Amino acid sequence: MPSIILLNKPYGVLSQFTDDRGRPTLADHIRCKGFYAAGRLDSDSEGLLLLTDDGALQHQISHPRQKLxxxxxxxxxxxxxxxxxxxxxxxxxxxxxxxxxxxxxxxxxxxxxxxxxxxxxxxxxxxxxxxxxxxxxxxxxxxxxxxxxxxxxxxxxxxxIGNWRLGDLAPGEQRIEEVFAAPTRTARNRRRR
Structure with missing residues (x-):
């Protein structure tokens, strides 16, 4: 089952795990291996950043066509x-x-x-x-x-982001959730008909 990390990304942290200029990155906050950011948040912005260990879910969250x-x-x-x-x-x-x-x-x-x-x-x-x-x-x-x-x-x-909420996470804090078969946009549209 896919997992997702909800991180309260602090100000000044890059939404990537490495940086050749020594700036703060996700590696300073995320210790779980195999998780990748589902989207970005500029370094001068704060708040909710989602990371997942599932490539299809990462694509579903971050692809502009989904319009979350x-x-x-x-x-x-x-x-x-x-x-x-x-x-x-x-x-x-x-x-x-x-x-x-x-x-x-x-x-x-x-x-x-x-x-x-x-x-x-x-x-x-x-x-x-x-x-x-x-x-x-x-x-x-x-x-x-x-x-x-x-x-x-x-x-x-x-x-x-979508149904995921920052809640009471302090800067740098994270919470891991299991993701149950999240419906695709197409599946949601079919259900509405």
Whole structure:
């Protein structure tokens, strides 16, 4: 039976096991052999990263065709309002095309771990939080989306991928789960008919 590791990837850690420049990698946190990341999370982003010991499951989770929803808590510069949230919900124009509509809502500042190093603060500029759920996986997409609506991202934490949730894992902590025959997108679509 395939297994999956849910890791709370800390800020500054690469989503790979080796690095020829000596930067922190998954090898600093994952001791289980034979697990590989199912997708990526930029080094300057934090939160849920899935790893699995099953190639088919890895492909199913990470392939863009599956369009698994990914949910993020995003701290942005400025007080994000209804207009910017509406634009995110419609889709925004980026250099590589218009994004698919996202789910977006304001979020009270979450009670979470401090980031190391801390997010830069400017006393004259407020910050706010939003929850954003996307189904695409473009390079640095969330950061580019918030910037496109006028609110640069300061901190980015992925909290969910599909039905997997970060929960109360602290940075660097992990949990292993067995995966029971996860239905493919095609099988799910057949069941809906």
């Amino acid at each position: 929803p990914k949910t993020y808590w995003v701290q942005v510069e400025g007080e994000i309002g209804p207009g910017a949230l509406a634009k995110l919900r419609r889709g925004v124009s980026l250099k590589d095309g218009v994004t698919a509509p996202a789910r977006a809502r304001s979020l009270p500042a979450p009670d979470i771990w401090p980031r190391v190093p801390p997010v830069r603060e400017r006393k004259s500029v407020a910050t706010s939080w939003l929850e954003l759920t996307i189904r695409e996986g473009r390079n640095r997409q969330v950061r580019r989306m918030t910037a496109a609506v006028g609110f640069p991202t300061l901190r980015l934490i992925r909290t969910a």
